[in-house]
Amino acid sequence: MNFGALIIGDEILSGKRIDQHFGKMTQLLGARGLRLSWAEYIGDERSRIAASLRRSMATGDAVFCFGGIGNTPDDHTRQAAAEALGVDLVLHPDAEREIRARFGDQTDDTRLLLATFPRGVDIVPNPFNRIAGFCVRDHYFLPGFPQMAHPMAEWALDTFYRHHFNRHPMVDKAFLLTGPNAYESALLSLMERIVADYPTLRLFSLPSIGEDGQRRHLELGVEGDEALVDQALEEIRQEIEQRGIVWRWRE
Helix, strand or coil: CCEEEEEECHHHHCCCCCCCHHHHHHHHHHCCCCCCCEEEEECCCHHHHHHHHHHHHCCCCEEEEECCCCCCCCCCHHHHHHHHHCCCEEECHHHHHHHHHHHHHHCCHHHHHHHEEECCCEEECCCCCCCCEEEECCEEEECCCHHHHHHHHHHHHHHHCHHHCCCCCCEEEEEEEECCCCCHHHHHHHHHHHHHHCCCCEEEEEEEECCCCCEEEEEEEEEECHHHHHHHHHHHHHHHHHCCCEEEECC
8 A cells, every 4th residue: 555645834835844744654654664655745725735635535545644724724624625525514523522521611613613524534533632633535634733643643554554564674775886887877787687677676776976076976775575685685796796896885
C-alpha cells in the first residue's frame, strides 16, 4: 500500500513555521518497515485542497492530512473534504461527546464547530486534548499541531495498517566513489544492469559537490532486502574495482 502526506497551511508555505510533519511521517513509517510514497504542500485554499483530495481519494493510498481542521476562517480542510466527498458538514456525535467531556459546561457552539465533520466519517481520537480528527477512505485529517497530530497518526497506523508492517525492514547500503571515473554517466551501464537484475531493489546515485563547485564523491547504493542488497553491492564492488575506481563504505 502507498502512503502519502498532505501538509496544509499558508504558514508553512510562507516560512512562518517550519514543517515537522514530513520528517515525523517518514520516521513513523520507517519504524514499521514502510515508507512515504509522496508528499504535497498546499496553502489554505479550499478549492485547491478539495481538488487534491479528489485525486488522492481515487488512488486507494493511505493519506495523512495535517492542518486546517480548526474553527477559524482560515481553516478550510473540513469544508474541502466535504466538497471532495460530495457531502455536507454535520455535528459528529462521537466528536461532540469528546468536546463535551473536555470542556463540560464551557461547551458552546463555537467549540462544537470543532466537531463538525463531513457526513459519514469516523473520528480519530486525540489523546492530547480530546478534540478529535476524522477519517474516511483511508484519509486521516489531523490537526496542524505536531504534539496532537503525531500520536494520532501513530494510532491510525497501528490500528488500521498493522497487516502491512514489514517485519523485515528494508536496508540501504552504499559506496562512496572518488576519482576521475567516479561520475554517473560513466557508470550508467552498470546502474542499468543492477536495476534490471534486481527489480525489487531501489538503486540510488547521489553526487556530492563542494562549495568550490568541484565533485567530492559519488554515493552509489541500493535499498531493499538485506541479502539482495549485499549481493548487488558485491557485483557493484567488483565492477568498480575493475575500472580502477577508489571506493569506501558510506558510514
